[in-house]
Amino acid sequence: LERWNALIDILKELVERIPEDRADDKIATLFEMADVYRERLRLDVMVIGTLNQILQLDGANVMAMDALAAEYEQVKRWPDLIGVLQKKAGAIEDSNDKVALLKRVAELFLEKFANQAEAIKVYEKILSIEPDHPQAIAFLKQMYEKRRDWEKLIGIAQREVALVTEPVERTRRLVEVVGAVIEVLDDL
Numbered sequence: 088l089e090r091w092n093a094l095i096d097i098l099k100e101l102v103e104r105i106p107e108d109r110a111d112d113k114i115a116t117l118f119e120m121a122d123v124y125r126e127r128l129r130l131d132v133m134v135i136g137t138l139n140q141i142l143q144l145d146g147a148n149v150m151a152m153d154a155l156a157a158e159y160e161q162v163k164r165w166p167d168l169i170g171v172l173q174k175k176a177g178a179i180e181d182s183n184d185k186v187a188l189l190k191r192v193a194e195l196f197l198e199k200f201a202n203q204a205e206a207i208k209v210y211e212k213i214l215s216i217e218p219d220h221p222q223a224i225a226f227l228k229q230m231y232e233k234r235r236d237w238e239k240l241i242g243i244a245q246r247e248v249a250l251v252t253e254p255v256e257r258t259r260r261l262v263e264v265v266g267a268v269i270e271v272l273d274d275l
Contacts, residue, residue, distance in 0.1 A: 091127040117141045147178040165199040237271040
């Protein structure tokens with residue numbers, strides 16, 4: 088009959104009646120509600136609210152986080168998108184997926200807010216997960232140099248040199264690092 092508001096009312100009542108110990112049933116019903124809000128009623132605010140209800144019941148529900156991230160991106164709520172992506176990164180185990188999510192967060196900080204300080208923190212976190220991540224190393228090297236954070240710049244340069252396996256190139260890069268250290272010492 089396409090009486091979507093009536094269906095939503097029934098689903099809300101059903102969610103209220105499901106006992107707390109049957110969280111999976113509540114979550115399934117809430118997903119059904121979110122679908123009706125999204126597909127039939129086109130109420131983004133209600134979709135977001137319903138997905139957040141799911142996360143209150145199960146804070147590690149990746150499916151809800153993915154749906155919520157898609158909603159936030161669609162309505163251009165960048166801070167909320169960053170928050171849900173960071174939460175998902177904390178909830179998943181696979182290091183490749185975690186790094187990909189964190190990389191997206193860093194890109195959002197740079198593209199949407201021009202917030203280099205937050206992007207630096209995220210790239211540092213990426214390096215704690217994947218110590219030889221080339222994009223993180225390159226970004227941090229550039230930022231540390233720009234901010235004149237010599238100690239961190241030398242550390243990231245040493246990390247970069249450690250990745251070089253060819254002896255001649257490695258020696259050349261070590262000489263560059265030593266030159267940078269001497270330059271820093273001269274400035275002090």
